[in-house]
Amino acid sequence: MIKVFTDEYFMEKALQEAEEAFAAGEIPVGAVVVAHNQIIARAHNQTELLNDVTAHAEMLALTAAANHLGSKYLRQCTLYVTLEPCVMCAGALQWAQLGRLVYGAADEKRGYLRQGNGLLHPKTRVEYGVREAQCQGLLKAFFKARR
């Protein structure tokens, strides 16, 4: 049983978003933004649907969360995302001064960490590896089916 208000719980919600992306033929990455134990935004990758390289799950979730809060800054928020953010998304999270980032699978090829540790805001706390196998597995299944 998944307990509510744990990182695993919220990552499951991000995984549900990733599954929606998968079903829509999008690279399966999902994200939710949580403030005070409440999900205030959820999104999945829509680069194909919107024909827009900027339509990553994180970017859409971040914009939706700012709309919800009426604030550009997400200092009190946690972003759960199934895959390590790319450089673009890390740059956006830096501008948003995100409070906490939790991601599932690492992305050695396109993840922000290939640039070292300096892209996020210095106050953003980071955890990773939450539901890693499921997050990674969904991506693997997607690319296997496309080959």
Add this chain to the structure above:
Amino acid sequence: MIKVFTDEYFMEKALQEAEEAFAAGEIPVGAVVVAHNQIIARAHNQTELLNDVTAHAEMLALTAAANHLGSKYLRQCTLYVTLEPCVMCAGALQWAQLGRLVYGAADEKRGYLRQGNGLLHPKTRVEYGVREAQCQGLLKAFFKARR
């Protein structure tokens, strides 16, 4: 007289966008995207209006250009922007596989080059310093007025 189809000409158009941002109380950065000597997208910073840290001139211009072309990739395009792009925008330009980037003023504090040369797509050609004094002057005037 400004000749058409030069970098200076298109940077003037980006500067006009930056001036619109200035008039709207936004940090004055403007951008245009050019394909085959035609402007296919123009935008200015709207982070305040849209209450969204991702609404940089480059991001909005890139999304508009992709809409215009019906293609996510901007390999044949030049982006003119009055200020050196930040890490987020450089990451987006990398995903878009931008053909050429021309910027006006350097941004030593928040520009992508503080991360070294690796953020853009390896095929993106870069020029800078076009109408630098005007691009920089507009930003200085904006921040001076805010103090």
